[in-house]
Amino acid sequence: MLRNTSALSATVVAASASSRFVHASESSNHDSDPDRVIKLGIIGAGGRGAGALNDSFSINENVQLIAMADVDRNNCVRTRDLLKKRHGDKVMVEEDRIHAGLDGYQKVLEDPEVELVLIASPPGFHPSQIAEAVKAGKHVFAEKPSCVDTAGYKICLAAHDEAEKNGTAIVTGTQYRRQVNYVEAVKRIHDGEIGEIVSAQSRYCSNSIWYKNRKEGMSDTQYQIDNWMHFIWLSGDQICEQAVHNIDAMNWVMGGAPETAYGSGGRFTRPENSEMWDSMSIDYTYPGNRVLSLMCRQIPGTQGDNGNVVYGTKGIAYIDAMSGGSRFVDWSGKETWSKKGSISDAYRQEHKDLIDSVRAGNPIVELRQTADSSLTAVMGRLACYTGQRVDWDFMTNKSTLNLFPENLDWNGELPPSSYAVPGKVKLT
Template sequence: MPTRRTFLTTTALTAATHAFAAPKDNDIKIALIGCGGRGTGACHQALSAGSTIKLVAVVDPLEGKAQAALDILKAKHEGQVEVPPDQVFTNFEDYTKAFALADVVLITTPPGPRPFLFEQAIQAGKHVFMEKPVAVDAMGAKRVIAAAQVAKQKKLNVCVGFQRRYQPSYLDMISRIHAGEIGDLIYGRVYWNGTSRPGFPREPGESELHYQIRNWYFFTWMSGDHILEQHCHNLDVANWVMKGEMPIKATGQGGRQVRRAKENGTIFDHHTVEFEYANGMRILSQCCQIGGKCARDVSEHFHGTKGAADLANGGKFLLNGQPPGGKRTRNKEDPYQLEHDAFFENIRTGKVRIDAEYAAHSTLMGVMGRMATYTGQVITWEQVMASQESLAPDNLTWDTEPPVKPDEEGWYPVAIPGTTIVG
């Protein structure tokens, strides 16, 4: 496995001839695996990247999800949705049939199954768009890194939904940080303190696996907890600013202060972690989903010997108090669309960009933070990379036993800092 210092996140576009380079007048066929809100949105952005991009297959095991996504996409993209009834798949294992029909696979399932599906897509020789985080545990992230090496050999494009990496204001700010405009870095702060969301109540007669998949956000084996599922965006910015150097250790606190109902599954509602680097640099990470009148903040801040940089602070990007090249706000850019535009342009022109490695390292940073908050212990990078914890089973079917189960009263096991051990 790579050491902390051997991976740089500034992956350049490399011109190459790969397994499928589509001339601009040829159709690019895509399959959508996971038809929830984010999957439908990602597919809309993919189809918006060019009129010759065609959706040919969809997969989602939850009843009605696949058809609901198709109805939305057909209304927005006339002539680009070519999915006959026999290519609307509703079994987990049908991903293989969808892969066979497509040139590009969109993996927008919950995070748990992503490492397995990514491996299978790369083995099948498909270009991949995959949502973040790329895994829910260290074992899964390491599998993604290994599959990314195969993608390099096959010259396949891999785009991961860390859309800030494609956003002009972030690109500008971080290039200026790397150029030394705020001096040597001494401290960073990254936040995703947002709104809460309710869990879904159990339906009469619903199987345990069906319930956990439908309520996936609240189960660590499916979502990774919100320190991964959402806060990974901010951790990825930190990883980007640090040029891929990973922290040597993490110390954190977290728990369930408000979301303590049975339908809140196994995850926490707040995490605070301090990451320490070999040179003494520290980054404070904070994410909470308490709701109510709690302060909200989704932003990143970096302090150096010459000044400070504030990224997306209230939608503004400031360097030493001055807008970089004029005031920039996020609503003037659509980074979700920009990443798909770049992804499909690379496919058309034969260039290759692989986001999977830096995305896996940013995922590992989130896993490191969760290990710290769940255990209350100091967690080292070596512990993370040696971890054998594997939360999500491969080859899910409706007969798969859920990795966690409720007790007789319907309560799920929740980590207890100071008691829980992860390894």
């Protein structure tokens, strides 16, 4: 099973809406009837895919899962059966609508009854699968990050524009943008409640991350996809896969992407064949010489810290991650405002907003903002990996970084794993 991804990238960006795919608009009545059943497909049926489906089923009525794809058929069956017990007739997936293998997702996109596709595959696959879903005329929910390299970023921008032309939705897994304490905190910052932004600090520090040993008989491709977190072409390292949540929040606060990134870090505790670093510290400089100090870390036995602090001329905003809430204080330390928030509610709200926008005929398209945040994470990773200062102009106009294997064979070989060493890795 060969897949030329260079050709694929060109195809998904340039292809017109007329293709072998059946458009949702050709198979569904797009009126505002709240009782119309919107039929779903899932690409990537592991833990995050199951979570996304559960969130959608929990908050939306009249949605129904009818098609599934994953490289491992067992993931589809396990997720289908689990969600069937919880949500009953919202899960109606027949055996012939379960698709396995690297190209199984194409069967979901070809299904004329599927109107909306949830994409929760490893991040390295996101750009091409999002673009193909848009080309197919499907509405999309896409997990973060949107991309792990510059080539993927450009595919995402083209897909965003095509979705706007198609009239199809793309909502992304950046739940903080729908968490009530984040929404109000950012509005208050933009309204000047803490004065002019001077600087900010963000931390995504935890103890560890999962790792899978290689099973006997696995090819390189099979093992790397199974253990995808530890291979950069698939995960983008922890800064893309995890810390992008905080980066996205800070880009939101700052009003856009940073101009430069300069950072450092290293690896001390990773398994030998993991390509991941286990810590990065980066200074991002935003327009107006506003500096964000970002740290992300996954080291067992260390103290965790996850949240954001924004320093203004009149006060300080604390915007904690997860369900920690937000609060503002003035420079004397007096609390001036606070608000609680629930991350589980935010996870569900993004799916409600998506379905509501589809039913109303006013589809949300937000891929560009998440792609910008994902490329901000890539820029920080490159600054650490190379030891160089990296700027946004280079990333968007000069970089040719494309991590996806040119030809991906399910049973084939891939280059041996290796981790980045600053001074040896060059900017591309």
